[in-house]
Amino acid sequence: MTNKNLKKILVLDELCPPYDQIKVLESGILLVKEPGVLEVDQLISRVKQDPLIKGIICSLTQKINEKVFQELPQIEVISNIAVGLNNIDLEAAKKYGVRIAHTPKVLSDATADLAWALLLGGSRRLAEGDRLARSGEWKGWAVNQLLGPSLGFTENIDQNLGQKRLGIIGLGQIGQAIARRAQGFNLDVCYYNRTRYVELEQSYSWGFMDLDELLMQSDYIILAVALAPETYHLLNRTRLNLMKPNAYLVNVGRGPLLDEEALIDCLESGHLSGAALDVYEYEPNIPERLRALSQVTLSPHLGSATFETRQAMSRLVIESAESIIQGKEPCGYFAI
């Protein structure tokens, strides 16, 4: 006998324990699992087979285009295990009246921590040091071994050294968390963002700059902006060339925010001193030329990868999809 009131949420990919265990939620909604990301046509035929599926939980690698909304009128909500929504056609979601949930806020601190780990670990050449230490080739302490730039100076170690500047591109929740963490480093912090936050500027002494000026005047740059059609290749070749000689770049946003080939050229020519990247233009493919550069630290898209954060994200995606399907007050964060 089938339960006509039964509703289901299709979970593509894994959720974090203990949320991977739940089969029937307290609301009576059933979570059904697929082992991973599907091609759009596979997704459509999978969902069509089961008219009880009313919601989809997916990760940022699952493409959701207009065809999905067009072909699957049974879907009421899509819940994305990410803050970024560039994998989903939001205009089409709006057109077909499908709610889109995501997971901002809960991942801001973890992502800001990783941005700093990349900035510190990358500029101080930790990955290179790790490779040397493991190689069996290390001959011991040496004055000129694996030097990197100093971040900031609380003692005046040399009167010719000025304060360094960190430029943050994107002052959303993640950008703000990154900027707040700069306080202990005696850095001058400036940002570029579509919206200005004058109160934050005053409270924390953060400066606003337009994008080109920020690129020309920062020693370290962290990209933490959302990928949308208007931010695709925000750092194109011309803009990358505006960066100060020897500047250091960190990207924890999305790969296509910058022209990866132009970045590689800037690194190969020595114009930039290095880069630390968590995201790539064609994930999971990382160009051979980029992998060959020792002054680049590469991390495999780990921004939100802490136990606590991934648990919170898993809880949120379920709760928000459930609230919509139950017809309750929406709970969680919705882009649409």
Ligand code: GLV
């Ligand atoms: C991760 O990259 C996210 O958008 O949450």
